[in-house]
Amino acid sequence: MEKQNKKQKDKLIKSSTSENSIIPILAHDLRTPMNTIIGFSELSFECLENKDYENLKLYLGIISKHAKIANRQISSLAEWGFDFQKNIKNVDTFDISELIDHLIENHIELSNEKNIEIIKSLVFNSAEILGNQQAIEIVLRNLISNAIKFTNEGGKVEILGFEKDETIEIILKDNGIGIEQNEKEKIFNNNVSKLGTANEKGFGIGLSLCKRIIDNLNERIWIISKQGKGTEFHFTISQKMNNFDQNKSK
Numbered sequence: 001m002e003k004q005n006k007k008q009k010d011k012l013i014k015s016s017t018s019e020n021s022i023i024p025i026l027a028h029d030l031r032t033p034m035n036t037i038i039g040f041s042e043l044s045f046e047c048l049e050n051k052d053y054e055n056l057k058l059y060l061g062i063i064s065k066h067a068k069i070a071n072r073q074i075s076s077l078a079e080w081g082f083d084f085q086k087n088i089k090n091v092d093t094f095d096i097s098e099l100i101d102h103l104i105e106n107h108i109e110l111s112n113e114k115n116i117e118i119i120k121s122l123v124f125n126s127a128e129i130l131g132n133q134q135a136i137e138i139v140l141r142n143l144i145s146n147a148i149k150f151t152n153e154g155g156k157v158e159i160l161g162f163e164k165d166e167t168i169e170i171i172l173k174d175n176g177i178g179i180e181q182n183e184k185e186k187i188f189n190n191n192v193s194k195l196g197t198a199n200e201k202g203f204g205i206g207l208s209l210c211k212r213i214i215d216n217l218n219e220r221i222w223i224i225s226k227q228g229k230g231t232e233f234h235f236t237i238s239q240k241m242n243n244f245d246q247n248k249s250k
Helices: 002-014 019-049 053-080 096-106 108-112 133-149 206-216 241-249
Strands: 092-095 117-123 128-131 156-164 167-174 221-226 230-237
Touching: 019 053, 092 096, 096 108, 096 117, 096 133, 096 156, 108 117, 108 133, 128 133, 133 156, 133 167, 133 206, 133 230, 206 221, 206 230
Parallel strands: 117 156
Antiparallel strands: 092 128, 156 167, 167 230, 221 230
């Protein structure tokens, strides 16, 4: 059955020629957690009737885990539907340090499952940014999830930031499995997906989405990686709040 599902997904990926065609791929992968939830829900009712509380607790844990997997997949679909024409030009002020803290908190349970430490180290004169908060949040969320996915149990993920000239540079760094040289060029392509270090599945659209967003913001994103030594994703945010204030006063 698993081989058959993989063949079906590979066929969908090969036939994917537009942004809209990613939807059947997402729907295909959602079947696995949803079928698990349905199956173990039925077993849970049987355990409740038989007062088998030990297995009931076990099954509820499995249901909870797969519900969270489905929720993350649905979030991926919602992010893929990000309306670039409508939203990409929206500009507001936000504290990027607070945004990163919020995203770390949202990923604590995921990182704890693999005993991965997430460290934040920002060196800014001011963490207040003038930019598109929704777009930057999507990029950071995908990069953090990606780093956790490809880091081994007991590893480390670092979120670094510093000012360089008129630009803020953010780095997502992990000490995970790294990327082969021949894979680097296609890493931002649609539908490039690999299992994580704990066999986590993905759609292969997260990094592609990051690239689309960064390109539409007229910023840069690039990768530094060595197989077996970990990976760094770098991206820039050119508009800093203090620069904006200075420009307004001229």
